[in-house]
Structure formats: structure tokens, C-alpha cells
Amino acid sequence: MEDMREALQKKVEAVLASLAQEKGTALPEGFRVLLERPRRSGQGDWACNAAMQLAKTFSLSPRDLATQLAERLGKDDLLAGAEVAGPGFLNLTLSPVWVKELVGRILDQKEDYGRVDVGRGRKVQVEFVSANPTGPLHMGHGRGAAVGDIAASVLAFAGWKVEREYYINDAGLQMELLGRSARSRYFELLGRGDEAPLPEDGYHGEYMTDLARQILEEEGPGWADLPEEEALPRFSDATAKRVLDWIRRDLEAFGVVFDVWFSEKSLYQDDQVQRAIEALKGRGYAYDADGAVWFRSTAFGDDKDRVMIRSNGAPTYFTSDVVYHKNKYDRGFDLVVNVWGADHHGYIPRMKSAVSAMGRDPEDLQVMLIQLVNLLRGGEPVSMSKRAGTFITLQDVMDEVGVDATRFFFVMRRCDSHLDFDLELAKKSSSDNPVFYVQYAHARICSILRETEARGLPSPTPEDLDPNLLSTPEELALATVLARFPEEIRKAAEGLEPHRVAYYAQELAEAFHGFYNAARILGVEEPLRKARMLLLEATRITLVNALRLLGVRAPERM
Secondary structure (H helix, E strand, O other): OOOHHHHHHHHHHHHHHHHHHHOOOOOOOOOOOOEEOOOOOOOOOEEEOHHHHHHHHHOOOHHHHHHHHHHHHOOOOOEEEEEEEOOOEEEEEEOOHHHHHHHHHHHHHHHHOOOOOOOOOOEEEEEOOOOOOOOOOEHHHHHHHHHHHHHHHHHHHOOOEEEEEEEEOOOOHHHHHHHHHHHHHHHHHOOOHHHOOOOOOOOOOOHHHHHHHHHHHHHOHHHHHOOHHHHHHHHHHHHHHHHHHHHHHHHHHOOOOOOEEEEHHHHHOOOHHHHHHHHHHHOOOEEEEOOEEEEOHHHHOOOOOEEEEOOOOOEOHHHHHHHHHHHHHHOOOOEEEEEEEHHHHHHHHHHHHHHHHOOOOHHHEEEEEEOOEEEEEOOEEOOOOOOOOOOOEHHHHHHHHOHHHHHHHHOOOOOOOOEEEEHHHHHOOOOOOHHHHHHHHHHHHHHHHHHHHHOOOOOOOHHHOOHHHOOOHHHHHHHHHHHOHHHHHHHHHHOOOOHHHHHHHHHHHHHHHHHHHHOOOOOOOHHHHHHHHHHHHHHHHHHHHHHHHHOOOOOOOO
16 A cells, blocks of 8 residues: 555656657666665755766756656645755655645554555564473563564564464473473472482473462372383373463463464474475585585584584584474575574574575574563562473563563563563653553544534544645644654565664654644534544554554553
């Protein structure tokens, strides 16, 4: 759906094409006009450098070409002015007509306002959270869940066909430790704790006792009499299943629903590992040496080649990741997005090398890094959770401040920057609390609409809007922020920056509150009331769309 910037781009491109035809020249193949917001006020609404780019094509100086463009564009109803600046920049100022077009577009598109077509229907997989099924989700997982889910929503809104996936790490040493930890707590409940001591590097949180109790209640005491080699797989599987049920429940409560839950164990079925290695060998990127199988990572700038299959026949973690990503691309994804902890930063080049070795563009893999969350209460660090043993659980935070505040706070900063999450601030019913500030803007608009209805005032239609009436700085500032929503969605999708949506929601709420405090809406002359009511409804729609992408409610009363 075309936004204001795209409409202006097409107008400038049409003028350039017409001018080129008159002068018997042709625009460079694939040339597109780029518009940017001016850095300083007084320089119009949009800046364009097309004249500087095309001066040689037209055999004119940049300023002369910009002057000819300005003369022709100045006749367009959408523009109040087109001025030449500096060495050949073109500053475009919109006329009042643009407000009417903008409001009409928002009211017509409703829940689709802001959609762009960055993805063009291509398939993208967003894999996130993917916590080991060894305990409850903690704050870091929660931030990854919010970032991944909102990024997926933004990508879908930007024209991608999105699939959300959770990778279950149900193979490896951590699963054995989980089984041993559960077995130890099981024996403790039977009064036989000395027979199965808790491993030092096992899982010590109180939740392990809860899990062992569930197993004891459902299976009885018989597992204590099984040989250890038979009992451990049972404890591992039973415990992991229950933890995964917890994780799924907590995520659904957090508003996160996955399309696919992918088991790591499944990678070792149907000869997937061998087929992946043979494919790499066929391309010259894997080889046998010293009884092991190696990935030729030095071909991509690594300081040494990496082991894929050890001399004892066991695959490395890297091998699992290579096979998993081959599996992803084999499923037809054009783009794969992984949400990882920031401690995996050094691992990204190796995985991009593997993607290249598969014959894919390394940019077909994008990684979003999640930095740590510092949980505060009134500015002071919060102590650990007794139940988890070493961390604050996501459920703890949701229980205290609610889902809306938790999701919003997690994306208030870039995901690769540290985040201070203050529980007391997240609960405040004041403008200091950003999520309350945004939600209150929506509730206040709904209150005005209810009052209008209660007074029996007729609802305006877009045709009732006289754009010349919306001329105060606050009205134009609000309209300008509304017009930027598609731009922000485009940037958020292209840069994988979901925090932009939270920033935008706060900026729109601020522009609305500024307008509300400066302008009367009820009790003014009918044409002005209708114009302002239509601007309000456009604001409400856009707020709802932004909050929906964030997975945050838009309450009608607060």
C-alpha cells in the first residue's frame, strides 16, 4: 500500500521521466528517487538529491536541474513549495491537501494502515527463545521472546510470509544433567537422597523438586529400583516434557505462539547429518583428516578449520547447527532470522560461513543479539528467585506488572543494548511509565468519541475534512507523525529493529497529548470539530496498529 513518501517519489520520478524525454536522454536503468526527512526545521517536509545524482545524465549543473524540477513540481496540488538549496538539493513542502489525503488513507485502510511490501511474499523463518528444556524461562528468555515475536509481527506486516519456530535442545549433556538432577530429587522425596546425590553442575532450583514430585505421583516409587542406565533416560525425557509444557504455557501467557516446535533429536534421523556433510564435501568445504571430519572454515577467514565429527564418531554442536540450518533452507525459507544471546556474537561469522558453504548468500542468515536485562525495583537490583534458584523467571515479572508492560519494556531499547527494567516504573499509572502513556492516549481518544456519541453529534466522514482548518503547529505535528508510520515499519523490517515500533508508539502518543492539550475538540464550530475528530480517529487507528504489532492491548478505558 502506497504511503506518502512513495507517492512523492513517483511524482518526482514522473517529472524526471518527462524531462528526460523532452531532452532526448534516458534515466539510468533501475534509478529510483530517494527522499529523506530534512535534518533541520525550515527545510521542508522532504529532501531530494536526485538533481545531484542525474546532473551528468541531463548535461546540466545540479542546481539548474533542481530548478527545473522545482518549477514543475511546484504546480502539483500536493505540494505547497519546492525549493532549491545548497549545491542542488530539492526541499519539498507539502500543502494542506496532504493532511486530507493522509487521514482519508488511514480511515480507509484501518488495520492495514502502515503495511509495506518489503518482503514481497518471500518466506522468512524467525527462530527465537529456543531455551534448553531444563528449567523455567528467565528474564533473558523473556526479552528474546518479546523481540522475536514482535520482529516476526513486523516482518509479516511488511509483506513477508513468516513462520515462528522454537528449537528444542533435547539432545546433549544438559539433558543427562537434567535427568540426574530430577532423579536425585526423586530419591530425596523417597528419603533415600544419599543413594543419588545431586550433581554439582546439575540444576539446583526448587522447581526440580516440584518436577520430581510430579514424576513420583504419576509413576510411583518404582523408578528408584531401575538400573541407573535405564532410569536416567526416563527421568530426562519425563522432566524435559514437563519443563517444555511449562515453557509453552508461559509463552502462550506472554502472547507468543510458535508455528513449529523443532526437536534437535530429529536432526539425527533420516541420515540428515551424513547428507549435510556429503553436500559440504561435494563443494570442497568438508574433508576427512586424523580420523575426524572437518569444516574448511579457513576458506572464510577463520583462524583454523573446525571439527564436525570427532574421531570417536560424535558430532559437535557446530555440526548440529549446520544440519539444522541446512534443514531450514531445505524447507524453502528465503531468509532465516535467529535471535541469540549476546554471548554468541563470535559465533555468527562461523554460521554465516556455513551458510555460504551451502551455496547460499550469507545475508540469508540474520542474527539478532539479545543483551542482558537488569531487573530493578525503584532503582535497586532485585534479588534472585527462590524457585528458579539462580534467576528471575518470566512468569514472576508477568505476575507482578502484567503482560503489556513486560512486552513493551523489553523492546524499549535496541535488543543489542543492555536494558534496565524497573518493576515499580512498569506499574506506575503516570506519564513516567511509557506503556501507560501510550495506552492512555488511546483510552483518552475513546473517551472523546464516547462523549461525542453521548451528545448526539453526527460522525464526520473524510469528505467533511477541510484541511485548511488543521493548521496549528500541534495539529500538523500530529499529522506528520501519523504519516511516518509506514516509514517506521519499513525501517523496522529492513533493519530487524522492533524497538522502532515502541519508539514510534511513544512519539505518536506524545504528539497526540500535545495536540489534546492545545486544541479544543468539543464546543468548537462544526467544521473544525469534524476536522479534529477525523484527525483523532486516524490517530486512534494508528495507535492500535502499533500496539497490535507490539502485542500490547489498546484499552478503551483506564
